[in-house]
Amino acid sequence: MKVKSRQLMWWLAIGGAAASSFAASLVWAQSDSGSDPVAEYRAMFGDDNPAALWVMRGQGLWQEVRGPKHVALATTCDLGMGKGIIKGAYAHLPRYFADTRKVQDLDTRLLTCMVKGQGLDQAEILKNRFGDGDRKSDIEALAAYIVDASQGVPINLPMQHPEEKRAYELGKAIFFYRAGTHDFSCASCHGQSGKRIRLQSLPDLATAGKDARDTYTTWPAYRVSQGEVRTMEWRIGDCFRQQRLPELKYGSEAAIDLTMFLAKNAEGGKMAAPGLKR
Amino acid sequence: MHSLIRLVILLAAVPVVSGAAVHATQPDRNAQALSVMKTSFQAKGQAGMDRLNQDKTQALCSLHAPAAPPAEPTAKVVAANLASIKLPADGKFLGDWKRGQAIAEEGTGEQYSDDPAKPSGGNCYACHELDKQQIAYGTIGPSLYRYGKNRGSSEPILKLTWDMLYDMKGYAVCTAMPRFGSKGILTEQQIKDVMALLFDPDSPVNK
Numbered sequence: 001m002k003v004k005s006r007q008l009m010w011w012l013a014i015g016g017a018a019a020s021s022f023a024a025s026l027v028w029a030q031s032d033s034g035s036d037p038v039a040e041y042r043a044m045f046g047d048d049n050p051a052a053l054w055v056m057r058g059q060g061l062w063q064e065v066r067g068p069k070h071v072a073l074a075t076t077c078d079l080g081m082g083k084g085i086i087k088g089a090y091a092h093l094p095r096y097f098a099d100t101r102k103v104q105d106l107d108t109r110l111l112t113c114m115v116k117g118q119g120l121d122q123a124e125i126l127k128n129r130f131g132d133g134d135r136k137s138d139i140e141a142l143a144a145y146i147v148d149a150s151q152g153v154p155i156n157l158p159m160q161h162p163e164e165k166r167a168y169e170l171g172k173a174i175f176f177y178r179a180g181t182h183d184f185s186c187a188s189c190h191g192q193s194g195k196r197i198r199l200q201s202l203p204d205l206a207t208a209g210k211d212a213r214d215t216y217t218t219w220p221a222y223r224v225s226q227g228e229v230r231t232m233e234w235r236i237g238d239c240f241r242q243q244r245l246p247e248l249k250y251g252s253e254a255a256i257d258l259t260m261f262l263a264k265n266a267e268g269g270k271m272a273a274p275g276l277k278r
Numbered sequence: 279m280h281s282l283i284r285l286v287i288l289l290a291a292v293p294v295v296s297g298a299a300v301h302a303t304q305p306d307r308n309a310q311a312l313s314v315m316k317t318s319f320q321a322k323g324q325a326g327m328d329r330l331n332q333d334k335t336q337a338l339c340s341l342h343a344p345a346a347p348p349a350e351p352t353a354k355v356v357a358a359n360l361a362s363i364k365l366p367a368d369g370k371f372l373g374d375w376k377r378g379q380a381i382a383e384e385g386t387g388e389q390y391s392d393d394p395a396k397p398s399g400g401n402c403y404a405c406h407e408l409d410k411q412q413i414a415y416g417t418i419g420p421s422l423y424r425y426g427k428n429r430g431s432s433e434p435i436l437k438l439t440w441d442m443l444y445d446m447k448g449y450a451v452c453t454a455m456p457r458f459g460s461k462g463i464l465t466e467q468q469i470k471d472v473m474a475l476l477f478d479p480d481s482p483v484n485k
Contacts, residue, residue, distance in 0.1 A: 170314050173307035176343040177315070178336040180329045181388040181463055182456040183447070187343060189418070189454075197404050197416040206344055240319075244388045245329055247322035254318030 051144050051222040051274035054229040058145025061138055062086070067118030077113035079106070079146065080158075086146045091153040091271050094260045096161035103167045105259045107233045108251040110142050129250050131228045140229045143220045150271040155217065157263055164260070167253075171261030174254055175206065180244035186258070188243075200278070205262055213269025216262050221275035229274055232259050308332060308340050323390035335359060339452035352451050360448035362460045363441050371436040371473050378475030379482070381468050382408060388463065398463050400472055405454070408475065409482040418454055426477035427484040439476060443469050 063074045079089035080097070094105040100112055107129075114120045131137035158164060178185040186205065189197060193204040193211050203211035220231040236255055237248040248255055312330060321327050332340065334355050338347045346352075387398020403412055405419040429435050442449060444459030458464040464472070475481050 169307075170310060173311035173340075174315065176340050177308065177311040177332075178340045178343075179332050180325075181461050183336055183339075183461075184454075184456075185340060185343070191344060195417050197418065198414045200416075202418075241389055241391060244325060246319040246325045246327055247390060249318055249320055252318035254314050257314060 049222055049274060049276045051148075051220075051229050051276070054141045054144035054222070055148045055274065056145075057136070058141035058143070061142050062145055067114070067120040069117065069119040071118055073110075073113050073117065073142070076117045077110070079109055079113075086149040088150050088153040090147045090150040090273075091155050092157060094164075094167065094256050094263065095158050096163045103161075103163050103256055103260065105232065105251075105256050106143055106146065107139055107231055108256065110139055110146075111251065114138070126250065130230070130234055133227070137228075140220070140231060143231045144229045144274045147220050147271065147273045150273070153271050155213070155263060155266045155269050155271065157260070157267065159264070167257045167260040168264055170253075171257035171259070174258050175261055182244050184243040186239065186243075189239075205265060208265040208267065212262065212265035213267075216266030217269040217272050218275030218277070220273055221277045223277050225278055232262070306341070308337050311340075324388065324392070324394040325390035335447050335451060335457075343452070346452065356448055356451050359445045359451070359457070359460065360441075362457075363444045363448060364459065364466075365437070365440065366466055366470060371440055371470065372431075372477055373467060373470030373472075373474045375471070375474035375478040375481040375483075377468075378471035378473070379409070381464070381472055382475055383412075397465070397468065400458060400464055400468070402472065410485070411482060422476060422483065424484055426479070426481070431477045436473070436477070440469065440473060443472060 061073070062077075063072055065072045074084045076083060078084075078097075079086065080092055080095050081087070081089050090106055093109070094103050096103050097109065097112075102108075104112065111122065111125060114125055115122045125138060128135055128137045129139055131140050159168065175186045178188070185191075189195075189202050190205040192206075193209075195202045203215040205212050205215060216232075219235060220229055222228070223230045233250055233255055236258055237250070240246075240248045312332070315330050316327070319327065319330060335358075338351055338355050341347065381400045382402035384399020385401040385404060386392045386396070387401075392398075402408060402422075403415045405416040407415040407417075407421040407423050408425075410423060425439075442455075443464075445457045446453050446455040447457055447460075456463055459466075459469055475483055478484070
């Protein structure tokens with residue numbers, strides 16, 4: 001899925017129409033932008049980001065009355081700030097939800113809202129959890145819209161409930177857990193600052209700091225190499241694939257625990273997503 | 279009466295003993311991580327669930343990370359890794375540097391998305407600079423440019439380098455570098471080819 005200039009023009013046209021509600025900025029994980037092959041894309045996009053299309057589609061899905069229960073997420077879905085409130089919601093996730101008795105990230109909370117709230121079919125939603133061209137993901141669109149509403153809001157996790165603290169500790173243990181044919185853990189690549197793999201800069205995600213903030217605050221992101229908006233669920237899953245481990249289940253406890261650890265290390269960083277990544 | 283007293287003493291001692299045992303082993307965060315991961319992953323392609331289980335090296339380097347592990351268990355694990363190294367059966371350390379270059383460039387192998395019938399790559403460039411012509415190299419490991427030219431190719435240097443490719447964790451227990459031989463990532467012939475990339479005077483690494 002390569003970015004074509006024809007598609008780009010379309011994005012630019014639509015992006016202009018949506019500019020009043022769309023505030024996504026270009027944020028780059030790479031610090032050495034001089035040797036960054038993605039820099040060309042930055043020049044092409046200017047101040048725009050193809051994620052604008054996902055934001056618009058997500059807004060529609062959020063406001064639309066859908067499913068057997070005929071309700072809109074905008075009036076029924078509580079992302080932790082109260083029903084229908086999206087401003088700042090992403091900056092305070094993952095968190096414990098009393099109704100599900102679980103710590104949830106944005107993806108799994110949206111799933112709860114769509115399945116329990118709207119009565120939509122979970123298997124049907126999950127089939128398209130990762131969009132691919134014409135097969136669009138509702139979760140990725142909703143995530144783009146919701147995270148866009150947290151632009152500029154500092155990451156600040158509740159971290160009061162014992163389950164939230166437990167998730168953080170487990171996330172930390174998983175981050176440093178070495179296994180598989182290559183002995184890799186998350187820390188093998190993300191345990192120090194200023195290193196790179198091939199030409200790709202590797203952020204230090206093991207400790208609270210600038211790298212962790214800059215990285216976490218720019219996801220979900222439009223991934224140029226995928227031609228899709230991806231959430232942290234996808235990002236973490238693809239890291240484990242490269243770690244030579246089996247497949248991380250979408251919405252699993254390990255995915256949320258690890259997200260909690262990464263989010264905690266990013267505290268204080270201001271949300272700047274949807275980002276734009278290679 | 280006598281036996282009752284003994285029983286009371288025994289019961290009183292139990293919590294003390296088990297408490298001491300728990301304290302001595304620390305909360306095992308590896309075991310905690312594994313129990314969560316077992317319910318959070320599923321086998322796919324060539325990556326089975328057994329890959330979640332740690333061997334002694336992996337467990338040692340996870341338990342204390344990011345701190346270095348204590349000296350005593352480390353010495354044992356290092357010795358075991360060194361003992362796992364097999365020297366080339368025919369006594370020849372060097373293969374074909376051109377094939378070695380292809381192995382150093384190849385990043386696939388052992389991922390569930392990879393074809394298990396295809397030989398794994400070494401992906402050396404992901405972390406190391408080798409050939410000056412290849413500018414897309416990583417920096418997690420040291421530059422290996424002019425590796426052979428700077429060191430010569432005496433028997434001890436060849437043997438040491440073979441060892442490090444085969445099982446670097448016999449030298450630096452928690453290094454990021456995979457154990458290409460011990461873990462069966464590369465075959466003996468592939469390691470010979472990578473050796474040639476490092477030592478052959480005609481290899482671009484030594485230009």
